[in-house]
Amino acid sequence: MAKAVDVPVDVIPRSPLAKTRLFFTRHWHRGVPGQPTPDWVLRFCYGMWLAAFAFKLVGSSWDMSWHFMWLRDDLAPPHLINTVGTVIIVVLVAIHSYTGLGCDRRSLRLMQIGLLTFLVAAPLDVINHRVNGLDLTAWSPSHMMLYLGTGIMQAGVLLGWLRLSPPGRFRTGVLLALWAFFLENTFFPNGQQEYGILGLRAWERGEPEAEKSLLDFAANQIGHPVDRTAVLHFTMPIPEWVYPLWGIGVMALILVLARRTLSFRWAATSVALAYVAYRVVMWPLLLGMGFPVSTVPFYLLFVGLAVDMAFALGSGFLQAGAGALLVTAFGYGAFWLQSQFRPWVLGDAHTESAPPAAYWTALVVLAVVFALWAAAGPVTRRWSARRVVA
DSSP: OOOOOOOGGGSSSSHHHHHHHHHHHHHOOOOOOOOOHHHHHHHHHHHHHHHHHHHHHHHHHHHHHHHTTTTTTTOOHHHHHHHHHHHHHHHHHHHHHHHHOOHHHHHHHHHHHHHHHHHHHHHHHHHHHHHEEEEEEEESHHHHHHHHHHHHHHHHHHHHHHHHSSSSSHHHHHHHHHHHHHHHHHHGGGGGHHHHHHHHHHTTTTSSSHHHHHHHHHHHTTOOOOSSHHHHHHHSSSOOOOHHHIIIIIHHHHHHHHHHHHTTTHHHHHHHHHHHHHHHHHHHHHHHTTOOOOOOOHHHHHHHHHHHHHHHSSSSHHHHHHHOOOOOHHHHHHHHHHHHHHIIIITSSSSOOSSSOTTTTHHHHHHEEEEEEHHHHHHHHHHHHHHHOO
């Protein structure tokens, strides 16, 4: 691919608004995906993608906490923050689509499909709330469509950056951040159990986090008084086997992909660390604002460590087998240790340091992670061979 003629460094302004004016002055013309993109345009464009995902990240994190406290959510601040991110994304996809800059055909299609899925899911979620009342779970179909749409968009951005960005530390840093956003979006529905268990324990010790109208509404939905059964239905409606399968098994597979594309020794651990560090920062911020907090998935650091260690042990089936064993042992072992923090350190305090989980799922994680990890190599080689032939 030919390199685009770039603007001299001393001409490029620092202000985002000035850069936007410069872009529209010089590059706002119709083009096809895959054409050469000036370096400064590529960096500015993907920097705005990071900003958009950051707005959506903060908004969604606050929104999860908000829904464990308040029944009212029309024009709620978390929704408005999330909307800012969505508006930026709409503008970015429109720019990619019209100019063809900063993307190829495949990455642009993923961005467009992801945005369309999200924009269809958003009104469906509003209708769902209007028709069915309070949506008790982060795993509902309309919510899953929102995560799916965001995930497809993020996959398109990851692919575009991988194919178009020049090698170097900046490329690696942006790629690491994009993988952290992708991990967070996929992990997000597990927050139901992380907030839920602390919400349940708060009610049991006589200090409910949810306002009375929210508890009354949730209880009325199942025709029940506000008692432990109703609160349990509101806070912990998800089976215990879901949390570890998603939090350890699925996250391990994402970290494997991140490690393959980042290609430095502790890449998977770094992505997991970036996400966990964000959760650690959000915890006191939410607490300080008086909102419910969640348990923090510290065990993800050990899942990332297991993936990185497996990459150092070989390749092919050997790597997949070692990886599946390490992920299962480190992931479930670290999760169990985290769950024991409350009895070991806090004694009989009526709280928890991790959600409840079904440990028999370790066998499922072991088998599925091995199968998909082992299949990743042959599938990637076959796909690469088809691209070369085409």
